[in-house]
Amino acid sequence: xxxxxxxxxxxxxxxxxxxxxxxxxxxxxxxxxxxxxxxxxxxxxxxxxxxxxxxxxxxxxxxxxxxxxxxxxxxxxxxxxxxxxxxxxxxxxxxxxxxxxxxxxxxxxxxxxxxxxxxxxxxxxxxxxxxxxxxxxxxxxxxxxxxxxxxxxxxxxxxxxxxxxxxxxxxxxxxxxxxxxxxxxxxxxxxxxxxxxxxxxxxxxxxxxxxxxxxxxxxxxxxxxxxxxxxxxxxxxxxxxxxxxxxxxxxxxxxxxxxxxxxxxxxxxxxxxxxxxxxxxxxxxxxxxxxxxxxxxxxxxxxxxxxxxxxxxxxxxxxxxxxxxxxxxxxxxxxxxxxxxxxxxxxxxxxxxxxxxxxxxxxxxxxxxxxxxxxxxxxxxxxxxxxxxxxxxxxxxxxxxxxxxxxxxxxxxxxxxxxxxxxxxxxxxxxxxxxxxxxxxxxxxxxxxxxxxxxxxxxxxxxxxxxxxxxxxxxxxxxxxxxxxxxxxxxxxxxxxxxxxxxxxxxxxxxxxxxxxxxxxxxxxxxxx
Amino acid sequence: xxxxxxxxxxxxxxxxxxxxxxxxxxxxxxxxxxxxxxxxxxxxxxxxxxxxxxxxxxxxxxxxxxxxxxxxxxxx
Numbered sequence: 105x106x107x108x109x110x111x112x113x114x115x116x117x118x119x120x121x122x123x124x125x126x127x128x129x130x131x132x133x134x135x136x137x138x139x140x141x142x143x144x145x146x147x148x149x150x151x152x153x154x155x156x157x158x159x160x161x162x163x164x165x166x167x168x169x170x171x172x173x174x175x176x177x178x179x180x181x182x183x184x185x186x187x188x189x190x191x192x193x194x195x196x197x198x199x200x201x202x203x204x205x206x207x208x209x210x211x212x213x214x215x216x217x218x219x220x221x222x223x224x225x226x227x228x229x230x231x232x233x234x235x236x237x238x239x240x241x242x243x244x245x246x247x248x249x250x251x252x253x254x255x256x257x258x259x260x261x262x263x264x265x266x267x268x269x270x271x272x273x274x275x276x277x278x279x280x281x282x283x284x285x286x287x288x289x290x291x292x293x294x295x296x297x298x299x300x301x302x303x304x305x306x307x308x309x310x311x312x313x314x315x316x317x318x319x320x321x322x323x324x325x326x327x328x329x330x331x332x333x334x335x336x337x338x339x340x341x342x343x344x345x346x347x348x349x350x351x352x353x354x355x356x357x358x359x360x361x362x363x364x365x366x367x368x369x370x371x372x373x374x375x376x377x378x379x380x381x382x383x384x385x386x387x388x389x390x391x392x393x394x395x396x397x398x399x400x401x402x403x404x405x406x407x408x409x410x411x412x413x414x415x416x417x418x419x420x421x422x423x424x425x426x427x428x429x430x431x432x433x434x435x436x437x438x439x440x441x442x443x444x445x446x447x448x449x450x451x452x453x454x455x456x457x458x459x460x461x462x463x464x465x466x467x468x469x470x471x472x473x474x475x476x477x478x479x480x481x482x483x484x485x486x487x488x489x490x491x492x493x494x495x496x497x498x499x500x501x502x503x504x505x506x507x508x509x510x511x512x513x514x515x516x517x518x519x520x521x522x523x524x525x526x527x528x529x530x531x532x533x534x535x536x537x538x539x540x541x542x543x544x545x546x547x548x549x550x551x552x553x554x555x556x557x558x559x560x561x562x563x564x565x566x567x568x569x570x571x572x573x574x575x576x577x578x579x580x581x582x583x584x585x586x587x588x589x590x591x592x593x594x595x596x597x598x599x600x601x602x603x604x605x606x607x608x609x610x611x612x613x614x615x616x617x618x619x620x621x622x623x624x625x626x627x628x629x630x631x632x633x
Numbered sequence: 634x635x636x637x638x639x640x641x642x643x644x645x646x647x648x649x650x651x652x653x654x655x656x657x658x659x660x661x662x663x664x665x666x667x668x669x670x671x672x673x674x675x676x677x678x679x680x681x682x683x684x685x686x687x688x689x690x691x692x693x694x695x696x697x698x699x700x701x702x703x704x705x706x707x708x709x
Contacts (some may be wrong), residue, residue: 184672189672193649204692212700354658356660356666357656367650400683400687402680403676408675424655557701
């Protein structure tokens with residue numbers, strides 16, 4: 105039985121946290137310079153530490169805390185290798201090879217969005233009309249997942265606060281009395297809207313940095329406290345030995361995991377190279393050197409967040425969890441925190457989970473708003489004549505529209521689990537576009553026709569395979585490839601990635617190479633030192 | 634990226650596959666599963682590798698002063 109007093113204490117902590125975020129937006133607004141470049145790119149003033157926190161916070165979604173522990177509960181320690189250590193190698197690879205180069209070109213040619221870069225590099229304004237719906241179409245489900253996840257987390261953590269109030273009624277006994285999803289998601293949307301609207305990229309950067317620190321620290325604190333509670337030893341090591349010693353040996357190895365799938369998951373972290381919201385963050389860097397800290401510490405930050413969650417997930421298997429929790433592994437971490445720790449710690453961890461969600465949500469909202477304002481409105485003759493101040497307001501209006509649409513869609517799709525399955529598919533889509541951004545930066549022979557071909561192939565193969573998977577209903581869907589001696593089961597990302605890269609290279613080679621003087625703008629001669 | 638950077642990245646990705654200890658459920662120190670220990674080692678090695686690359690093989694052209702060519706990109 106949940107004490108209403110405990111649930112209300114958790115709710116108060118969540119409210120305080122959300123209020124602090126709005127204040128961050130207000131503070132950022134006071135420091136703003138009133139120019140379009142300041143609102144969208146924080147005047148390229150972000151230093152190494154802030155950039156590290158922003159890039160990491162934006163990359164880590166709710167899945168890093170809630171999903172990782174749930175997956176470890178089901179599949180064991182192999183989840184760390186599947187998703188965390190591979191990201192440690194390849195995310196830094198993307199920042200080093202893609203992020204720094206795009207920053208340099210962005211500084212030189214004045215880009216604000218990813219689409220502007222491709223339009224300029226390929227001398228093809230029309231590619232914007234093709235890329236825009238594809239990129240926005242892949243980002244929107246992320247927004248939805250974040251918003252829906254935040255609403256569910258708030259309801260779970262505040263369950264029992266107002267059990268007799270009709271507004272807080274839920275048909276699920278374990279959720280009754282909690283803040284209903286429509287109210288929780290509305291609060292999250294309004295708070296994100298407030299600090300993005302007021303502070304633009306500066307507010308987003310400050311909020312991101314604070315939230316990243318919060319969820320890293322709270323994750324470690326939660327790990328320590330749960331280890332001591334579940335293991336019951338005199339110190340951390342003894343408690344970890346007690347708890348881990350009881351875990352089924354299958355969960356301590358990868359005996360139940362497919363080796364081919366493990367290999368093909370290496371492609372997923374490459375999606376980072378094509379995230380439009382990360383493109384915008386990269387442009388905020390003060391200098392190329394600002395990227396160094398992110399490149400080096402990103403793998404360690406991933407370890408700091410994922411390792412505790414993996415342990416909490418496998419320890420959950422030695423406890424007698426209720427059926428409702430066992431059948432929904434994503435609720436393992438919130439349940440353990442709520443049932444095993446004090447209301448204050450539980451409230452703080454809820455803030456940490458919301459921090460992980462909102463630190464991605466804000467960047468995505470700002471990015472989609474910026475793309476609307478820059479790549480649609482700004483692409484018209486009238487849009488180009490707008491003053492800086494008017495362009496900021498156009499971006500703000502689109503941020504409001506995007507947030508309102510996201511909230512509306514989240515209400516329509518609430519409880520529909522295929523939305524979450526869509527998240528993995530979206531990662532696959534971005535990962536499959538990695539060859540395009542890589543070629544644009546490192547392959548002189550890439551042509552506009554090759555890029556168009558790549559985007560169309562990605563979109564076509566993605567839609568075809570997504571349909572084959574029952575629109576995401578079959579979460580274990582693989583593509584069967586029959587070789588002479590063996591049949592391979594390939595994850596869809598492999599097929600989409602290879603098809604996209606092949607069509608891009610083949611079409612580029614069949615069409616006329618870009619002019620040398622144009623390429624000189626993107627591939628300057630190296631100076632001899 | 635220098636050739637050595639590509640080779641080290643490739644080496645880490647190969648080591649990341651550790652098929653040879655797929656079913657190893659040994660616990661080091663009584664609490665650290667062998668597979669998890671290996672992959673935490675991969676994370677540490679990745680950080681060390683990138684530290685070496687950014688400090689000793691950082692592309693000099695990235696630090697050259699940016700010559701702004703106007704807002705052509707932004708206007709296209």
